[in-house]
Amino acid sequence: xSLLEVNNLKKSFGKNTVLKGVSFSLDKGQTLSVIGPSGGxxxxxxxxxxxxxxxxxxxxxxGDEIIFxxxxxxxxxxxxxxxxxxxxxxVFQDFNLFPQYTALGxxxxxxxxxxxxxPEMSREKNIxxxxxxxYCLEILDRVGLADKKDHYPHxxxxxxxxxxxxxxxxxxxxxxxxxxEPTSALDPELTGEVLKVIRRLSEExxxxxxxxxxxxxxxxxxxxxxxxxNGLIAEQGTPEEVFNHPKNPRTLEFLRGYTGLE
Amino acid sequence: MFANVLSALSIGFLKTLExxxxxxxxxxxxxxxxxxxxMTRIRVVKYVIRFLVWxxxxxxxxxxxxxxxxxxxxxxxDNWWGSGEHGRFIATIVAFIINYACxxxxxxxxxxxxxxxxxxxxxxxxxxxKAQIFFRITLLQVxxxxxxxxxxxxxxxxxxxxxxxxxxxxxxxxxxxxxxKSAGIIWPLFFTGIYYLAFSGILTVVFNRIEKKLEFFRV
Numbered sequence: 001x002s003l004l005e006v007n008n009l010k011k012s013f014g015k016n017t018v019l020k021g022v023s024f025s026l027d028k029g030q031t032l033s034v035i036g037p038s039g040g041x042x043x044x045x046x047x048x049x050x051x052x053x054x055x056x057x058x059x060x061x062x063g064d065e066i067i068f069x070x071x072x073x074x075x076x077x078x079x080x081x082x083x084x085x086x087x088x089x090x091v092f093q094d095f096n097l098f099p100q101y102t103a104l105g106x107x108x109x110x111x112x113x114x115x116x117x118x119p120e121m122s123r124e125k126n127i128x129x130x131x132x133x134x135y136c137l138e139i140l141d142r143v144g145l146a147d148k149k150d151h152y153p154h155x156x157x158x159x160x161x162x163x164x165x166x167x168x169x170x171x172x173x174x175x176x177x178x179x180x181e182p183t184s185a186l187d188p189e190l191t192g193e194v195l196k197v198i199r200r201l202s203e204e205x206x207x208x209x210x211x212x213x214x215x216x217x218x219x220x221x222x223x224x225x226x227x228x229x230n231g232l233i234a235e236q237g238t239p240e241e242v243f244n245h246p247k248n249p250r251t252l253e254f255l256r257g258y259t260g261l262e
Numbered sequence: 263m264f265a266n267v268l269s270a271l272s273i274g275f276l277k278t279l280e281x282x283x284x285x286x287x288x289x290x291x292x293x294x295x296x297x298x299x300x301m302t303r304i305r306v307v308k309y310v311i312r313f314l315v316w317x318x319x320x321x322x323x324x325x326x327x328x329x330x331x332x333x334x335x336x337x338x339x340d341n342w343w344g345s346g347e348h349g350r351f352i353a354t355i356v357a358f359i360i361n362y363a364c365x366x367x368x369x370x371x372x373x374x375x376x377x378x379x380x381x382x383x384x385x386x387x388x389x390x391x392k393a394q395i396f397f398r399i400t401l402l403q404v405x406x407x408x409x410x411x412x413x414x415x416x417x418x419x420x421x422x423x424x425x426x427x428x429x430x431x432x433x434x435x436x437x438x439x440x441x442x443k444s445a446g447i448i449w450p451l452f453f454t455g456i457y458y459l460a461f462s463g464i465l466t467v468v469f470n471r472i473e474k475k476l477e478f479f480r481v
Contacts, residue, residue, distance in 0.1 A: 089387065092383070096378075096383065096384035097384075098384070098399050099481050100406075100479040109398065110389060152480075154480040168388070
């Protein structure tokens with residue numbers, strides 16, 4: 001059974017229809033990369049799944065629980081939305097670290113607040129509050145930054161910031177981790193360290209959706225590729241199918257643009 | 263003579279301090295309310311509030327003082343403020359609080375709106391509530407951003423208190439000026455400048471300290 005099932009997701013901003021009916025599913029432990037031209041709706045999918053935008057149509061199912069159904073007209077309460085969000089983690093393009101907290105502080109903030117205010121919603125229930133710091137430090141160590149735990153965001157490089165942001169998302173123990181162009185705001189020489197962390201997560205069978213322009217990386221780490229164009233899935237398949245034998249001429253054209261640059 | 267002047271000026275300065283303190287105590291919370299009103303999704307409220315802020319910021323505080331103090335008596339024939347020094351004081355405080363609340367509200371609004379929306383979104387995806395995001399993430403960043411403009415405004419307030427002289431409130435300038443009539447000397451009036459300088463000097467030091475304290479992070 002799929003861990004995530006997205007069905008007929010639609011979203012418009014005013015007259016601009018960004019998602020025109022997107023359906024896909026994802027199995028536990030799989031890595032899905034979403035590629036395609038800017039403005040094709042890639043980021044909007046992630047924002048919809050995290051309820052940063054509310055989809056106009058469609059359903060979202062996690063395991064056997066339908067967490068969103070646009071046809072159920074009743075508005076979700078803030079609490080339900082928060083609970084639904086905790087199925088997923090999101091790593092932003094521009095990190096969005098909290099500047100007044102240290103690297104470790106950024107990671108601990110949400111687990112601590114969650115344990116204090118709504119422990120029943122917390123997904124890392126087994127961790128007693130006094131062990132949260134230790135647990136978060138372990139996660140920071142997994143992205144190789146334990147020695148930077150007391151550094152503030154402005155004292156970190158872009159790559160380090162993004163690794164802290166990944167650790168922050170992991171600390172909530174989400175079922176699926178989303179990456180929204182995680183290396184697009186980085187200098188080219190800093191993308192490697194971030195991609196290495198994501199690759200390791202993929203090898204450890206973390207379920208992930210990665211929106212990216214790093215074609216080589218997507219081809220290497222993914223179990224599944226989706227090519228989004230103009231609000232629709234134009235092509236979908238294994239990396240081998242999409243990169244080497246694209247069926248849609250639009251995919252071919254897009255990929256040529258990339259190889260042309262190399 | 264000098265001792266006489268000093269004690270008269272100090273009494274005037276106490277009044278000045280009272281205006282200063284009470285204005286801050288009233289204008290900061292009222293400014294927050296106005297700021298929320300200016301950002302609300304309820305259009306009517308938003309436009310009424312923004313119009314009010316425009317009027318208050320677009321006219322001289324001296325004019326507002328005159329209207330607030332003399333207005334009720336002259337227009338509806340009923341002096342709300344009561345007579346004498348106490349009435350003048352109440353009217354002054356009301357005028358200052360309204361005026362400064364409007365200025366503060368714009369500073370607060372600018373501070374809140376300058377925080378990237380990504381900060382809030384990062385809080386949302388971590389499952390935090392709006393209140394948690396405001397108090398634990400946004401607030402300190404807003405404070406850091408508004409300390410410099412607030413310190414400007416508050417130091418301006420020190421000197422603006424002298425505007426209440428226009429309705430003959432017995433503050434520092436009034437105290438200095440009174441010696442012109444009673445003793446035919448002008449230096450006490452000039453001497454009041456020392457008080458303003460010393461007070462705004464202390465405030466400058468305090469605000470620099472606060473800015474230093476908040477230097478451990480960048481926004």
